[in-house]
Amino acid sequence: MKLAIQINEGPYQHEASDSAYLFTKAALQAGHEISRVFFYHDGVNNGTNLTTPPQDDRNIVKRWSELATENELDLVICVAAAQRRGIVDQGEMERNGKSAQNVADGFRISGLGQLVEAAIEADRLVVFGD
Numbered sequence: 001m002k003l004a005i006q007i008n009e010g011p012y013q014h015e016a017s018d019s020a021y022l023f024t025k026a027a028l029q030a031g032h033e034i035s036r037v038f039f040y041h042d043g044v045n046n047g048t049n050l051t052t053p054p055q056d057d058r059n060i061v062k063r064w065s066e067l068a069t070e071n072e073l074d075l076v077i078c079v080a081a082a083q084r085r086g087i088v089d090q091g092e093m094e095r096n097g098k099s100a101q102n103v104a105d106g107f108r109i110s111g112l113g114q115l116v117e118a119a120i121e122a123d124r125l126v127v128f129g130d
Contacts, residue, residue: 002033004118007043009129011060012053016129017046021063023126028071036074036118037064039107040081043129047077047107048087061104068106075107076114 005024009016024034039046051061068075077087088096089103103109119125 001124002035002122003027004035004115004122004125005037006115006125006127007037007039007046007129008041008127010042010045011051013042014129017043017060017064018058020126020128021060021067023128024073025067028067034071034073035122036076036114037068038076038078038115038118040078040115041129042081042085044077044082044085044087047075047082047104048102049104050102051104065104065106073106077103077107077109078115079109079111082109 005020007017007020011017024037028034046061046064048061051059053059064075067073079092082088083092087103088098088101089109090101092098092109093101
């Protein structure tokens, strides 16, 4: 089965990111295809490289980055939601005159069209968070 995943909540305020990560990992292990993981609303905070949890806590951003690398996952951060929350890649940094970029490894910024495309191409769109 081909799945698209949407995450609407931040990494440490809600269980949605943990649940989505575990679901995605289990789906891949079961042989399902993940067409795209789309981070929307506060979910874009899963893709900032500025997250620095304590050493004894789970590093959700790092887990997503590693899962993406290991499985060639397409992790997409919504551009509008990201800009509102101060998350920018190199291109957005230059366009908006910011001094740095902070998108974590394995993530990329794009528009809602990527979510629509993933939902159309997938057998199921699975949404985590409100």
